[in-house]
Amino acid sequence: MMKTTTKAAAKKLAANPRQGKRRTKEPAVRGSRTGRPVMVLLDLLGRRWTLRILWELRERSLTSRALREACDDASPTIVQARVVELRDTGLLELNPAGGYGLTATGQELLATLLPLHQFAERWRRQ
Amino acid sequence: MMKTTTKAAAKKLAANPRQGKRRTKEPAVRGSRTGRPVMVLLDLLGRRWTLRILWELRERSLTSRALREACDDASPTIVQARVVELRDTGLLELNPAGGYGLTATGQELLATLLPLHQFAERWRRQ
DNA sequence: CTCCTTTGCTACAATAATCGTAGCGACATG
């Protein structure tokens, strides 16, 4: 019934090594079959919690748990799934010292999203 | 199980008057209980097809069907639901002459999203 | 006034995505 799907973000990981290196399999982004970068990006950002996660990491790194709390205590399942996607697409990374943070590319993206803050304020006042 | 929900975008509309004026009920946006404008906005945009719909309307109005086709033939159910949300939040409107188009506010929002196009291009090349 | 097409919109069952709660193994500290 679906046209294309992220076959299943991540299948199974052997065990639980404190830090699991991201394996490079499934594209992680379903992306409107055209493959046009913008569409792929819009699709990626248009998934629940993705924008929020990026936003919460805009000026600091957060541990997996802190990140969940920052996102209104979102389900660990989905936050983890989003983190995997964002890592696979090179926007986010797990710091060697621990905690998640934006990559250089991720910060570039966030820079283009920052104006949303101002817009939101104007928007609120109709 | 849910913390907050869009009780059900729209229940039932009496009949099918060619153009149904949006009724003002449910907030339409669940928005991370904090109520902070940015969060509400991120939540709204973080729903499937929302960003895409706005994007497709960036430089032209489209009829409901044309809009669906532009969005990779997304399900009419979901496109309609998103359109309702976007109308309720004043970002999109149904032109008297027919077809959906961005409101002034909607265009403001889109203006802040346009840079995503350039980013996406850079992003593609890693 | 019919026939025909388009428009905005809905119903419905099936499927996929998301949610909550619980918990694992690895590692560090006391």
Place this chain on the structure above:
DNA sequence: CATGTCGCTACGATTATTGTAGCAAAGGAG
């Protein structure tokens, strides 16, 4: 060893999204 945190997963329950059909209200052509 006992305790705590870390990144991460399992799994049943609940929503959200998908596809397919189709309705009623205009509008146009004949």
